[in-house]
Amino acid sequence: MPNKNIQDRAMGAIMGAFIGDALGLGPHWYYNLDELRNDYGDWIDGYTDPKPNRYHVGCKAGQLSQAGFILALTVRSLVDCGGYDQDDFCQRMDEELFPLLDGTPVCGPGGYTSQSIREAWRCRVQQKRPWGQTGSHADTTEAIERTLAIAVRYAFQPSQLAAAITDNTTLTQVDDTVVSMTVAYGAVLGLLVQGHALDTELSGKLMELVKNGALPFHAVTHDDLQPPRLGDPDPPRAGRFASPDALLTPSYMAAAVADPEIRIAPAWKVSIVYGMPCAIYHQLPAAYYLAARFHNDFESAVLHAINGGGQNQARAILTGALTGAQTGLSGIPQRFLDRLEGGAGLVKLAEDLASKVSVAS
Template sequence: MSMTLQDRAMGAIMGAFVGEALGVGPHWYYDLNDLRRTYGEWIDDYTTPAPGRFHHGLKAGQNSQAGFILELMLRSLDKSNGYDEADFCQRLDNDLFPLLDGKPRSGPGHYTSESIRHVWKRRVVEKRPWHDIGGAADTTEAMERTLALAVRYASEPARMSQAIADNTGLTQSSETMLSMGVGYGCILARLIQGDALDARISQQPLKWLAESAMAFEPVTTRQPAPDHPEMPLRARRHIVRDALHAASDIATTATDPAIRIEPAWKVSHLYGMPCAFYHQLPAAYYLAARFSDDFESAVLHAINGGGQNQSRAMLAGALVGAQVGLAGIPQRFLDGLERADKLQQLAYALASQMPDTTM
């Protein structure tokens, strides 16, 4: 039986939660010998962080802060029947920031990312307005929550691109980060629509660009992108275009028999183990294309590659989850995920908002 758009939507959301939770124990081991000594030769399930590690205090199957913020996004989308920036910001003000103290090892998940610490300081300590607090961090922090916007607006490219850029800019104001977030969102949206993650994955988003279906001016006009009334930085199409081409090229590599990365977890060595998007996105695209019908292999190779494996598995988990649907995620991962029923309810609520149409 063919999957519906809603099946794919739920697969993407739950795939992200599963990937994020799988990284709680083995997060940020850059010495893979140390990783193997702690967890064995192959991590194949949720694990508890060792004493002194970044998420110490959490248990196997729990989500850390990226999952917490993704859940806030889903709750906001559910209440507002779509993206409402004021509602989402209020949730950060009321539900996240009171739990933080500006230090790395604090807050939900017992670790707070650089970009969230930065906006906490500007918002809570310096009392700045929301559109004056985004920082320059080059991590995938915003993508880990805006993936829900890509799912919600998978068939509405203008609303999707504007919502992702607006929301990214709250915490990461770099135009490059806005562009990369929109690019990842476009790829995820096409997978939700049923496209394959292969050399053709960028075709429809590039068509959106050519037909002015996105929320930005074409680069060929040599005009600045439209300004938000309070936030002038906006993604430029030429950067989004590059992000789309990169996804197609990497997907082609993943299925080219003449180009093999063995074992597949070593993709993290090829593209880099650190946190920046230019390390994370290529590896996530590669794993999601190579294991397009095998959710377990995709997320476990993401985890066993070490480094910033949590975001790698979260982003890859969403991409593969969109391809296999909720039923394609092994039941043991859903059974072992804390509060999986509540999270599935939120995923279902999001999927129920979506028009079952293609574009």
């Protein structure tokens, strides 16, 4: 493994996500790339103000969106409690976020509230339902954007990582495929914080964790994806997820990077190859591809994520965390930290969480 210390990688993951979020604040959700280039030029290279009559209007360059607000809330809960405490997290959502919302999209911190959070607000505030009856079928990455902090905290405890991410995700999103892909992303990020590379070998390491019962995925194939033999018994289930396929995606993306006959050029066109929309199955392949291609170049990774348009904010959050975990905080250009509103406080928050990351269970 690389010699970078665990704390540097853990802080890099958290700050990479915050930076990706803030980079997306201005040019968020442009599905017409000509309009994006007209408003922001041929290449976005830093934080920008939202344009009038666009998303996040009224916010300023370098500020966080609501996704960043919720990520910070999650990190504070993890730090104050020493780990994942669902009651504490839910109380913070009830007391710190929901009073700022009214159930409409253009509202709240960052000037926009996502679908799953609006649904959770309705369940809690309007319908008075208990937490646990608040999840919707939104097929987005909104849970990843906060549970990535849980993945960092439990980077060396994959069973706890999977359980905590599952519990937190289902507070707002209940589709099993979405939950499994969210847990898979967390498992990938955990290995990167440990010091593994996002390469063609990573999925094999994840499958070993499935075989050992550490990750709750059910696999019916033998090693190297060989089919079961006649008369083989059905393998015991390790957990709730029917298929481990979400764990295979990152190494396929890394293989695409390594294959000289496959080239996405320029790299921001990853958004066209895998799709610009918000759904998790568009976002994850693009983030894995960019984080594998620019594993030692944080700036290129997040800026190509942003310049691809569409749901570029989520793409940049996910890419920023994966790449920041590989470069470490020490590999993130200082200008991104200096121009991030409240950056010093966020770095301290990331440091506090990183201090909780332990090799021991």
